[in-house]
Amino acid sequence: MKYILYQNFLNIIHMVLMVYIMIRSYKLISNGRKLMLAVYFTFGTVSLFMEDLYWIAYDFLRPETRMPVAANEIAENAAFLLLSAVLANVVQGRLKDAAHELIGTVLFAMASIGLWIAWSGEWIQDIVGGIAFGYLMCRVVFSMKLSDALSVNEWRLLGLGVFIVTAGEIILFYVPESVKMILDLAMYGLMFIIAVLLVAKTAAEFKGKCRTQALLSLSFACFVWSLCSMYMSEKYYYIVFYLVSMVSHPLMLRALEKEVEKE
Amino acid sequence: MIYAENILICITIPLIFSLPFVRGSARRMIASVLTGMVVCLLGAYISGFLSSVSGMSPEDTAIFISPIVEEVMKLLPLLFVLFMFETEDRHIVVTAVGIGSGFATFENCCYILTTGAERLGYIMVRGFAVGVMHIVSMIAVTIGLVLARRYKAMSFAGLLGALSISTCFHALYNLLVSEPGVSSVIGYILPPLTAILLYLPYKRLGEGTKI
Numbered sequence: 001m002k003y004i005l006y007q008n009f010l011n012i013i014h015m016v017l018m019v020y021i022m023i024r025s026y027k028l029i030s031n032g033r034k035l036m037l038a039v040y041f042t043f044g045t046v047s048l049f050m051e052d053l054y055w056i057a058y059d060f061l062r063p064e065t066r067m068p069v070a071a072n073e074i075a076e077n078a079a080f081l082l083l084s085a086v087l088a089n090v091v092q093g094r095l096k097d098a099a100h101e102l103i104g105t106v107l108f109a110m111a112s113i114g115l116w117i118a119w120s121g122e123w124i125q126d127i128v129g130g131i132a133f134g135y136l137m138c139r140v141v142f143s144m145k146l147s148d149a150l151s152v153n154e155w156r157l158l159g160l161g162v163f164i165v166t167a168g169e170i171i172l173f174y175v176p177e178s179v180k181m182i183l184d185l186a187m188y189g190l191m192f193i194i195a196v197l198l199v200a201k202t203a204a205e206f207k208g209k210c211r212t213q214a215l216l217s218l219s220f221a222c223f224v225w226s227l228c229s230m231y232m233s234e235k236y237y238y239i240v241f242y243l244v245s246m247v248s249h250p251l252m253l254r255a256l257e258k259e260v261e262k263e
Numbered sequence: 264m265i266y267a268e269n270i271l272i273c274i275t276i277p278l279i280f281s282l283p284f285v286r287g288s289a290r291r292m293i294a295s296v297l298t299g300m301v302v303c304l305l306g307a308y309i310s311g312f313l314s315s316v317s318g319m320s321p322e323d324t325a326i327f328i329s330p331i332v333e334e335v336m337k338l339l340p341l342l343f344v345l346f347m348f349e350t351e352d353r354h355i356v357v358t359a360v361g362i363g364s365g366f367a368t369f370e371n372c373c374y375i376l377t378t379g380a381e382r383l384g385y386i387m388v389r390g391f392a393v394g395v396m397h398i399v400s401m402i403a404v405t406i407g408l409v410l411a412r413r414y415k416a417m418s419f420a421g422l423l424g425a426l427s428i429s430t431c432f433h434a435l436y437n438l439l440v441s442e443p444g445v446s447s448v449i450g451y452i453l454p455p456l457t458a459i460l461l462y463l464p465y466k467r468l469g470e471g472t473k474i
Contacts, residue, residue, distance in 0.1 A: 036414040069327040071434030078427030085421040
């Protein structure tokens with residue numbers, strides 16, 4: 001019992017955070033302005049809360065047993081889709097305006113799905129989850145591009161960083177153990193730097209121009225990147241990126257509040 | 264073994280005969296209850312088929328497969344009404360509640376016939392938990408659908424998201440009640456508690472949006 005509680009300590013903290021976010025976003029619903037955004041965001045938060053709840057309940061009731069169909073992953077996919085719907089309602093435009101970035105994102109999503117399958121061997125779950133997550137990634141990148149959240153050089157840096165991480169993770173399968181440790185550490189370092197830069201960029205946008213669409217896109221990007229990194233990590237690294245994802249939730253909420261207050 | 268089809272026929276015939284004698288929302292409600300019962304039976308067929316194909320035990324099927332199948336089956340007639348007819352928001356809510364309650368009623372009937380109805384306390388718990396759970400999950404989805412339609416923000420992603428929430432809620436309930444003890448108690452409390460929590464925003468939203 002104590003072990004399970006210890007193991008799920010972070011999930012419990014995450015759930016508490018989700019409750020707080022739910023209460024705040026519910027206030028946005030009762031506010032009545034831009035209702036759809038608030039409803040989608042609240043439902044997305046509820047999904048993330050239920051994901052944790054199901055995971056903990058399952059761990060208590062059926063420890064160390066495999067889930068043939070993971071309801072917590074269904075909830076996670078629900079969160080991805082609902083959060084995508086938030087962005088879809090905020091930033092609209094033509095796909096060709098962000099064609100290059102979207103192609104890069106799709107390739108990255110496909111590579112990620114391939115890597116997850118290679119690590120876990122769960123074909124169906126990884127493909128289904130990957131499609132939902134890939135859709136959110138595309139939405140985030142599309143919104144970032146259309147809201148001019150990043151400068152040209154920042155886009156290049158981000159693209160290069162993501163490419164190196166993906167290539168590095170693929171190379172890890174083929175290198176000897178001695179190189180593997182160093183390369184693995186370097187990849188974690190790079191993933192962490194990208195996460196920190198995205199959080200810093202979001203914080204700078206809050207303090208600077210405070211363009212609400214860019215804020216929403218950037219805060220969602222923090223969330224998406226932290227999840228990407230979590231899925232590629234294990235042990236302590238996983239915890240670090242989990243903490244980054246917890247930082248991204250209040251940023252997303254605050255950005256949404258700014259967007260709702262705008263009108 | 265019970266003959267679910269025979270039970271369905273027995274329960275639905277009086278309801279079918281009542282249809283010509285009622286109008287408006289009452290007719291819509293009865294038709295929705297009937298639909299809920301039928302989709303419950305179809306859902307049981309599909310779950311049974313998937314169970315035998317995958318080789319899962321009945322308990323695992325109830326925890327992992329049934330929530331997905333049942334929530335999809337309940338959503339399909341609602342989507343049909345939503346997209347095929349120019350229905351008012353309040354009618355969609357009536358349809359959703361009818362489907363949810365019909366589904367729960369038929370499921371409870373079959374359950375009682377299988378396990379017996381001697382213990383009133385347990386039967387009441389079952390009624391409050393499962394009965395409310397099916398309605399709660401439908402209401403949650405309906406709120407999302409109605410609002411999405413009202414604000415012209417209906418999207419496939421949003422629709423799937425709403426469906427996934429209800430599926431996870433259902434799966435969580437089934438998981439909790441699958442083990443005796445504290446988890447079952449939490450499982451039985453979960454649907455009525457969620458119904459109360461959901462009623463507050465539902466009422467608040469209803470004031471502004473005439474749901």
